[in-house]
Amino acid sequence: MSALEPITADIHRYLIERCLENDRKAQFQIYKLYADAMYNVCCRMLKNEADAQDVLQEAFVDAFTKLHTFRFDAPFGSWLKRIVINRCVNALKKRKLLTIHVEEKKLAHLPDDEPADMHEDEIEWEISKVRRCMDKLPEGARIVCNLYLFEGYDHAEIAEILNITEATSKAQYSKARKRLREMLMQEKTTLWKIN
Amino acid sequence: MEDKLKKMVQLHQQEIDTLQAPEFLWERIAADLDKQQNKAATPIRRLWTKPMLRAAAVALLMIVATLLIRQQWENTASQQAFWSRYPELQEAEARFRPMIIAKVRRLEQIGDKALTDALLQDLALLEQDYETLAKDLRDNADNRQIVKAMVENYRSRLQLLERILQEIEKKQNHEKADVQL
Numbered sequence: 397m398s399a400l401e402p403i404t405a406d407i408h409r410y411l412i413e414r415c416l417e418n419d420r421k422a423q424f425q426i427y428k429l430y431a432d433a434m435y436n437v438c439c440r441m442l443k444n445e446a447d448a449q450d451v452l453q454e455a456f457v458d459a460f461t462k463l464h465t466f467r468f469d470a471p472f473g474s475w476l477k478r479i480v481i482n483r484c485v486n487a488l489k490k491r492k493l494l495t496i497h498v499e500e501k502k503l504a505h506l507p508d509d510e511p512a513d514m515h516e517d518e519i520e521w522e523i524s525k526v527r528r529c530m531d532k533l534p535e536g537a538r539i540v541c542n543l544y545l546f547e548g549y550d551h552a553e554i555a556e557i558l559n560i561t562e563a564t565s566k567a568q569y570s571k572a573r574k575r576l577r578e579m580l581m582q583e584k585t586t587l588w589k590i591n
Numbered sequence: 592m593e594d595k596l597k598k599m600v601q602l603h604q605q606e607i608d609t610l611q612a613p614e615f616l617w618e619r620i621a622a623d624l625d626k627q628q629n630k631a632a633t634p635i636r637r638l639w640t641k642p643m644l645r646a647a648a649v650a651l652l653m654i655v656a657t658l659l660i661r662q663q664w665e666n667t668a669s670q671q672a673f674w675s676r677y678p679e680l681q682e683a684e685a686r687f688r689p690m691i692i693a694k695v696r697r698l699e700q701i702g703d704k705a706l707t708d709a710l711l712q713d714l715a716l717l718e719q720d721y722e723t724l725a726k727d728l729r730d731n732a733d734n735r736q737i738v739k740a741m742v743e744n745y746r747s748r749l750q751l752l753e754r755i756l757q758e759i760e761k762k763q764n765h766e767k768a769d770v771q772l
Contacts, residue, residue: 418628420621427617435612449616457623521599523606545600546607573596 408472415463423460430473431456434480440542441484443531451487455480481547481557488539521580529579533572540565541572673729677738687745694752701759710755717748 414422434455438448459479466475526545530538543549543557544565551565558565600607674681695714698707721744728737 418624420624423624424617424621427620431612431616432610433608435616436608436610439610440607445610449613452612453616453619453623456620457627460620460624461627521596523600523603526596526600527607545597576596 409468412463412466412468412472415460426472427456430476433473434476437477437480437547438484440546441481441539442487447487451483452480455483458483477547478557481543485539485557488535525580525583526576529576529583530572532579533575537568537572537575540568541576544569677728680738680741683742683745687749691745691748691752694749694756697756698752698759701756701763703759706755706759710752713751714748717744717751720744 411422411426415426431452435448435452438452438455439445442448442451455476459476466472530541533541539558540554543554544551549557551562551569554560554565555562560568691714695711698710701707721741724737724741724744728734728741731737
């Protein structure tokens, strides 16, 4: 979360207290500090910049409106990010793209990591390739994978965010990881054949 | 088992946020916040600023007012029509009411407050009886006995007043005579 906590807690407190008095300049300063990081979160979650802009707008308005509920017991960035993530999840649910519940039963029996890591040494994970392949995953698996790998949530937190069980979150991640490895292996084979 | 994928992403964390939020987004957020503040400041007025709602409210008030006035006028007219069927009652009211009022004023002038209050309570009871009779008359159309009882009620009220006034005046005369002796 270091990228999301670029200033000290004291300055944060001062800005947030001014925001609570509807000081537009303070709100703008908070916005400037977090807008880019949160915009990237939205783009990763929604895969669409126009949707990401709409959701980010709603999330910031939401955050400033209910800022009185922020208690300073957690980093402000984490609090804000959770609002952004919840908004993204709601937007995906509205578009009926997030259908984890349907796959929940089918995946429940899958073990967490095995056999995904069996051929771990054969694959070289690259961030750009992983991100590109992630977009081809089924939506439920993609969201769990994104929350776990890029947004830094553990499976208990993902379960809470998506209203699923922790086991389902783990199974979805396992499925996503396995599929990613297959896609990267396939790419590697294709490239080898071309060359 | 170590998750090499997770470890790789953590190592490249700084590289993943490559996009910048568009400049115009803050203007949209600020506009939304302004709207919310205005809404919170004037939650009720907002309804009345809509011309159609305002016109509808005025129209509704006018309709209600017209209906109420009409209903009251009809009640008064129907009451007049009803009482005109009983000339003896109208006659009794015309005759006894001014006399009762005059006697009450006379009693008040004499200045016996305790007696006046007690008497006014009795008169109020008689008036209640009268109202009950009037209601009965409206419910049981054209009952001559009720009309007769109502006329008697007026007479009773007047007689009660006259008797009390006589008593008081007699008492006062005695007191004067005693003083002269």
